[in-house]
Amino acid sequence: MNEELIQIGQNAKAAAYKLNLLDTVTKNQILNQFAESLVANTDDILAANQKDVKDANDMPAKFTDRLKLTEQRIKDMATGLQQVAALADPIGNIDKGWTNDAGLLIEKRRVPLGVVAMIFEARPNVTVDASALTFKSGNAVILRGGKEALNSNLALANVLRGVLKKNGLDENAIQILHDTSHATANDLMHLNQYVDVLIPRGGAGLINAVVKNSTVPVIETGAGNxxxxxxxxxxxxxxxxxxxxxxxxxxxxxxxxxxxxxxxxxxxxxxxxxxxxxxxxxxxxxxxxxxxxxxxxxxxxxxxxxxxxxxxxxxxxxxxxxxxxxxxxxxxxxxxxxxxxxxxxxxxxxxxxxxxxxxxxxxxxxxxxTDGFEFGFGAEIGISTQKLHARGPMGLTELTTTKYVIRGNGQVRK
Amino acid sequence: MNEELIQIGQNAKAAAYKLNLLDTVTKNQILNQFAESLVANTDDILAANQKDVKDANDMPAKFTDRLKLTEQRIKDMATGLQQVAALADPIGNIDKGWTNDAGLLIEKRRVPLGVVAMIFEARPNVTVDASALTFKSGNAVILRGGKEALNSNLALANVLRGVLKKNGLDENAIQILHDTSHATANDLMHLNQYVDVLIPRGGAGLINAVVKNSTVPVIETGAGNxxxxxxxxxxxxxxxxxxxxxxxxxxxxxxxxxxxxxxxxxxxxxxxxxxxxxxxxxxxxxxxxxxxxxxxxxxxxxxxxxxxxxxxxxxxxxxxxxxxxxxxxxxxxxxxxxxxxxxxxxxxxxxxxxxxxxxxxxxxxxxxxTDGFEFGFGAEIGISTQKLHARGPMGLTELTTTKYVIRGNGQVRK
Missing domain, CATH: 3.40.309.10 (Aldehyde Dehydrogenase; Chain A, domain 2)
Known part of the structure; x- marks a missing residue:
């Protein structure tokens, strides 16, 4: 196992712990600052992206079209961030609450998953989109994008991390894998100690490879026949x-x-x-x-x-x-x-x-x-085609889990 | 991959399809017949169990105590089956329902997971317990119990399968792996095409082995420090x-x-x-x-x-x-x-x-x-210590998933 990756996992876990304690107002302020900062740093982001696009000039037009950023696309990302800020925060919601026979007050409460990892193709917009949704839902994220988009992804993430740092927050809430090798992606799929869920986004080949190899729990998305x-x-x-x-x-x-x-x-x-x-x-x-x-x-x-x-x-x-x-x-x-x-x-x-x-x-x-926006979720992290955890379009709630919070006054089991 | 196991997987899938169509009254009648039939076949079950206990006479008392069945224990299993019959059926429940902006009526409805596999140790009561809970929740089950309990498990499952057959239902709703080798258990962990979820029940060693090896989605249960x-x-x-x-x-x-x-x-x-x-x-x-x-x-x-x-x-x-x-x-x-x-x-x-x-x-x-019965679920398939799908005590609802049922009148996306 890659030592650097273990460090990234530890950093993510530590950041997740602190994210869990942020209130919604703070999270929304940060998301709006993400948006402002992306637009303010348009030139740097485009410069990084141009390097990626230049290196990918042998690829088909469909590929480079997804890779290429423009001023307008950065503005669209910023708008997306503001939309995520405007969404209801699922954290702290109580799905169910009751009193059991022994008099314990039991609540099933929504909490962040913890550390979410995403493996995706050369689409820089996923970096911003996934960072926004995981941040809003109180999760730290480890992003492993396609190697052809590495400069773009790093430039985008640096802007977001800068905002976190400026606000005294842990910038490791958002981390990009610099090492885009298959070996490291494979190690990420086995980082069970630090990663709570792995979400692959991309074509059938990518998704199947993750499902077959990962020991970290996976949410399978996207294949649609x-x-x-x-x-x-x-x-x-x-x-x-x-x-x-x-x-x-x-x-x-x-x-x-x-x-x-x-x-x-x-x-x-x-x-x-x-x-x-x-x-x-x-x-x-x-x-x-x-x-x-x-x-x-x-x-x-x-x-x-x-x-x-x-x-x-x-x-x-x-x-x-x-x-x-x-x-x-x-x-x-x-x-x-x-x-x-x-x-x-x-x-x-x-x-x-x-x-x-x-x-x-x-x-x-x-x-x-079949789409998170059309369903009215206001967001979409992917469309799950598996049966465990989430099925169909996934919004913010699907990036959370629950825990039972139980208040007693000295109850012991008979 | 073991050919016989593939057949078992196909049988389970076919049975699951039909189970999904059973109404609650029918399922409850079958569960009550399971109970009656177990008691009626006490002698056969005890005879099979005695073979297992005899073969295990070198094992520690703790082990054989869990393995051993008595008339009373079979009565207790029967009572457990009747209790499951009395539980509310989660299938068909609507978790949420709304109308989207396009006028589609969207329901998030509880449906069975499909095929549930369980790997467990030499505890014959798990055979009956798991069969009851998966059947009530509309799932087919593939059971791989500890090899020391094989005769007992087969005897118990034969009684339950006999009830299914007598009622014109597909007896492959409940299947026991006759082959208790590690190789076949490992194949079961990779039977993604037919198995929707794998639930290991037992000690930390068993659970870790399943988590590390399985490509079928796993619900991790039980480790409690x-x-x-x-x-x-x-x-x-x-x-x-x-x-x-x-x-x-x-x-x-x-x-x-x-x-x-x-x-x-x-x-x-x-x-x-x-x-x-x-x-x-x-x-x-x-x-x-x-x-x-x-x-x-x-x-x-x-x-x-x-x-x-x-x-x-x-x-x-x-x-x-x-x-x-x-x-x-x-x-x-x-x-x-x-x-x-x-x-x-x-x-x-x-x-x-x-x-x-x-x-x-x-x-x-x-x-x-921390127990499904103490929480008031009336059942417990295990206690999940993972964050995906279910966390904490799992009852019948945790053996279900959801699907979106959507009714329109010709809507197309703009």
Whole structure:
């Protein structure tokens, strides 16, 4: 184990201990100062970012677009920080409280997790976003971003740490790993003594690697092989509107729809119009034999398609015998993110809502609503596709745990 | 990966899917039939258990006592099953519900975790207990008990599976691993595709091995290096009563107190009486130099003592300068289970409750109350000492997760 990393872990633990004692007013003042200070240091941040962008000039445009900062993007980060300052603070909330038979006053109270580590790709905005959400929820954070964004991440974190220091707070509440090697990332996944939870943010490869290797508890986020099932009692225009929105509004994100299942009774009628609407938006269609018999322009799908998250303008289509076949297909191939039924039939809707085993299950709405902001949380640290701790969009509350606070007057157990 | 284990995982997943659809009345009827059937099959169960006990005749009495079943113990298991039947069913509860800005009706609804695996030691009662709690909460269970209890576990599970079968339900809702090798246990820890959560129950060695090896999400339970801090404003008699209860009522369990910290201002006055009361109950005392200067019969403690969970009639004692020293000591050495301050000072109590980072933090009560039954949950699957998902005593609700159920009328994201 890397000695420097152990020191970082110890620093984070010590900082977390003090963060737990900050009141909300103080935390909000700091968050607003973070915002001001980022804007005031725009030039330094852009200079650091330009080094990263220059070094990454061989990478695809999609990659450098995420990496690149501009004056406007820094302003947007500042606005994001102010929004986090305006959110309600979950710390200290009492989820439940009661008196037990022995007369103990028991409260289940929200407290910070402690030390949160994040492993993410070369997206400098995550540095600011994750720092803001972990700070507001009273947690120390250890950030390990993609190596291509290291200069940008350090510049951003230095600004935030400067604000902490100026206010007499422990700047180790926010730490960036300078060492972006795989070996050190792997060590971070085994830093159980100091890290309470590890949240990977990025593509399926990154997330799987963390899940497979980490002994620190992980919150799995983001993989979204989302399905839309068009039932026999679907309204055609509603189906078209939802499918197009879910597929094309932002195809690169995890809550975009990737698969379309359609009931055989309505496939002849609806599939041509749906396929046309998708094609009009530049979507490549792949399908099973039955869908291709109806719309010959659909390319053949392979077995691999059913479990693939394209993150692109591609959609695979399958004609199913009935709702049960749709449910079984989804529960087999889905990543457990978001699934939709389009139906005006009460029983079909209920069966789908009950039997689909995913974080978010919809009747008659777009998968694109699976989002912390759309849900009204005012923030999003990620979308959990696991069942432990948090499932679905995660806001500030999901960055907390609880402890039982118990007041007695001398009770002993009989 | 063991082929047979993959089959077990697939069976469990299929059974879980069907369990999710059972209503509470049906589940309760089955639980009551479990109880009746256990009693009716007492002879077969005892015969199987006698084989296990005979094979374990070289083991210490403590071990065989836990392993041995009697007619009365089977009756107690049956009563336990009836109690689980009488508990409220958490499935379907709505934790929160609201309408978002787009008009979507969003519910956060309690659903089963799916497949729960448990690895535990040679205690046949865990087979029945865990089967009851997972069944009531709609989960399939895979049980891997200590090899010394295999015949007993199989006999018990066969009775429960027989009841499931007789009622036309999937008997794979309850499965026992016949293969109790370490290799297969290790494979179970990597069965991510089929197992949603793994709960180890047993000693520190077992739990640490699971935490270190498992890629399936784990709920860490049970390690309890619990502390009692006697503040300068403690009432002496209350301190004695609580310390004695916490230490001696049941020393082998995780919520027994292991360490005593005492404020230097009251140590001269109170420590002799406390030490005497503990010695009267046969407790071996180990302490730092300051405690030994006050009570010379206290044996010297080593550094290792401060982090050791004795699970025995032993207690280590340390005189501290002030409350902050006590808090720092506890946050350094505690396993995060249960800690107590004995004090009539408001500020001392508040500081302790706020700053101690453990699942259960008490003022003026015994650590022995950290228990699902004492908390009023009516059940206990274990006591979580981790921060993710569940912390403290876990009842039925902690064996569930949530999913977002969302009803729209054609909403698309703008």
């Amino acid at each position: 989302c399905h839309i099932y068009v039932d026999k009692d679907a309204e055609e225009q509603m189906a078209i509107d939802i499918i197009v929105n879910a597929k094309v509004q932002r195809p690169s994100v995890c809550n975009a729809a990737e698969k379309l299942l359609i009931h055989q009774d309505v496939a002849d009628q609806m599939l041509p119009a749906i396929a046309q609407a998708l094609a009009d938006h530049g979507v490549e269609l792949r399908g099973d034999d039955r869908s291709r018999a109806i719309v010959p322009s659909i390319k053949p799908a392979t077995d691999e398609d059913w479990s693939t998250e394209y993150n692109d303008l591609i959609m695979a289509i399958k004609v199913v015998d009935d709702e049960q076949a749709a449910i079984d297909h989804i529960n087999t191939y889905s990543t457990g993110h978001s699934e939709v039924i389009i139906s005006d039939n009460y029983q079909s809707g209920q069966a789908f809502l009950t039997q689909i085993d995913s974080a978010c299950v919809y009747v008659n709405a777009s998968t694109r609503f | 619990c502390h009692i801090y006697v503040d300068k404003d403690a009432e002496e008699q209350m301190a004695i009563d609580i310390i004695v209860n916490a230490k001696v009522q049941r020393p082998s369990v995780c919520n027994a107190a292991e360490k005593l910290l005492i404020h230097q201002d009251v140590a001269d006055q109170m420590l002799p009486a406390i030490a005497q009361a503990l010695a009267d109950h046969g407790v071996e005392l180990r302490g730092d130099d300051r405690s030994r200067a006050i009570v010379p019969s206290i044996k010297p403690a080593t550094d290792e003592d401060w982090s050791t969970e004795y699970n025995d009639l032993i207690m280590a004692i340390k005189v501290v300068d002030d409350e902050q020293a006590a808090i720092d000591h506890i946050n350094t050495y505690s396993t995060g289970h249960s800690e107590v301050i004995i004090s009539d000072n408001y500020q001392s109590g508040q500081a302790f409750l706020t700053q101690i980072d453990s699942a259960c933090v008490y003022v003026n009560a015994s650590t022995r109350f």
